[in-house]
Amino acid sequence: MSDTITIALPKGRLAEDTIELFLKKGILKNNCIDFNSRKLVFNDDEEQFRFLLVRNMDVPTYVEYGACDLGVVGKDIICETKADVYEFLDLGFGFCRMCVAAADPNFKYRHDIKVATKFVNIAKDFFIKKGFFVETIKLYGSIEIAPILGLSDVIVDLVSTGETLKKNGLHIIENIMDSTARLIGNKNLVRTKYFKIKSILEMLRG
Template identity: 60%
Template sequence: MSNTIRVALPKGRLAEETLELFIKKGICRDDVVDFDSRKLIFTDEENDISFLLIRNTDIPAYVEYGAADFGVAGKDVLAESKSPLYEFMDLGFGFCRLCSAGIAGRDNSYRQNMKIATKYPHITKEYFAKKGIMVDIIKLYGSIELAPIAGLSDLIVDLVSTGETMRKNGLCEVETIMESTARLVANKSLSRAKHVRIKEILNLLEQ
């Protein structure tokens, strides 16, 4: 089983959509992963492939350090991590946007030394630096929308899908920083022993 391909999947909808794609392409059986289970590793011995269900922000590390051969992560997660991974393809689902936002009806124009709360400090700092604007980054891990309402920050930078959560909390989008979809990535030093199976999987996905 040493040649078993290990695929790191982010818990949630992206994992489900990736599995649907892999099943449709005949890469794995349709009964391998039980999302209602508390297990974190599922193996399809018949097809020599295992799936690791982990937190989305941890995907780049698992792939970079060889704990997984492939990984599926949003472009936003990859850009924030700066891990030196090889991006094979855009899987075409999981679309969302990374946006700046502030309190609706307030002047949300950019200015020097403004405070921005976000889960994406690297992307945010680089984005504003390119505009020549120095900002104070406040890294948060959840409830980002609360930051400007509570007076913690001037703006936030966060993922937006429909924008409904922001609107319900009295916020409005200011600008789209980047668009994101799910990407299939791999370590740049892929195992030669697994090369044939990896090529088979890529060929099936590209069809």
């Protein structure tokens, strides 16, 4: 397994899109992952790949600390975790936006507003650059109801179509960043793996 490339994939659509891309580009000949299985580790012995299915927020950690050589994760997660990894390539799928949203479409920023989000670092960095010191409230789900219940003034969250915001009476105030899936890598790759990964990158770019 010494020359096997271990890749961390986030459970869900990004993992499926990654495998589809690898098959299309000829990096893989067969799909070794059963996405309906409860297994978390899948081996492709012929092509010498091992895939791990993990939580998206954990992908950069597995890569940074060398448990995985490569990983696929959204740009938003890279920024939030501030992981010390190589960001090799924008894979061009998994598009979404990180936005500030509020119940009042004309909401104006001020000091000491309360921001509900699971992206605490991104939210703090965004408001600090604008000169506002805010209180962040970390939530892990159903962020949209925070302003409705008076828990926060605004939310910072990922937006795809915007339908969930509309159904909960929220409006996008500002776009913080766009996010797509990125291929990331460990900074201490062994020489044998480096050449294989270089070949993978060339095939993806081609």
